[in-house]
Amino acid sequence: MRVYDMIVSYRHRMADLLAGLTDEQVRQRTLCEAWTVHEVAAHLISFLRFGRTKLYLGLLTTAADLDRVNLRLTEREAARPTGEIVELLRRYADSRIAIPRAGYDPVLTDLVLHELDIRLPLGIPGAVPERQLRVAIHHLATKPALGFTMNSRLRDLRLVATDTGWSHGRGRLVRGDAETLLLGMGGRRSAFDRLDGDGVPLLAQRVASPPRPGAARRLGMVLDVLVHPAPAERRSRAAAG
Incomplete structure (x- = not known):
């Protein structure tokens, strides 16, 4: 199975999970401490439409501060009712938007992490499929893409x-x-x-206590991503999973 196909399937999986939650559960905090379940759901749809445009404009207006970009876009999408977010997650599940030159691994990794962020504090049983889990854990351990502040x-x-x-x-x-x-x-x-x-x-x-890079360092990281070609293994995973 290609990583892209895993992403499409996982977006439907997340939509099913969110659709089964009560209003009270949707208001609960997640393991991603800044966000509630509703806000995590909003984040999942924030780049599905016009994602590259939103990303580039956000990087320009925040001096390449991707954390601020994510917060702004999530806040905007969180104004939607949860049911509308779920419907949009299903409608655009086949979106091919990805971080430039990063392939699909970081997209799947984001979905896997956020499922755990939601499911575990709510006590909802389940398990991440092993193949998807291996993609996510390998991605964070090797060359995490822009957006994962691993340093x-x-x-x-x-x-x-x-x-x-x-x-x-x-x-x-x-x-x-x-x-x-x-x-x-x-x-x-x-x-x-x-x-x-x-x-x-x-x-x-x-x-x-993570290090906080300054604007010049952040801009350098973004330029490095845009200028240099993606590693061969990342291109092949994006193409063939």
Whole structure:
């Protein structure tokens, strides 16, 4: 299955999840601490239409601060009722919008993380399909695309998924099941109590106090993405998954 096909399927999966929630559940906070369930849902549709235009305009008006771009677009889409957001998520599930030169892996990674952000605090049972989970965890561990503020978060850490056999890196150990490991890598602080190893405190510290690049550094990162060709493996994953 191509990564693009996984994305289309996952958007329908997320729409089904959101459609089954009560009004009270939609107002609950998620593991993505800045957002409620409704706001996470709004984020999922924020780039489905005119995504490249929104991204470029946002980067120009915020000095390449993608966090601010995401917050602005999410706030705008969050004015819609949840039912309308769900309908738009289904209608544009086949959108091919992706971060320039990054391929589809980061799009799938975003969907997987946000499903966990919603489902776990609400106590909704389920599991991320292993193939999709492997794409997401590998993406964050190797060359995360613009938009995932990883910086040097995983440097000198050995990451081990106890349930899938996946591992990456060298250094202090961070170990747990793959979903929890993905959440920790993705900066969800609630994951750290469910991970073990001598590298967990270091990862938690890096998540709590991430470096904040200045405008010049942010612009340089964006230009680097736009000017240099995507790595071959990223292009092939985007084409063939």
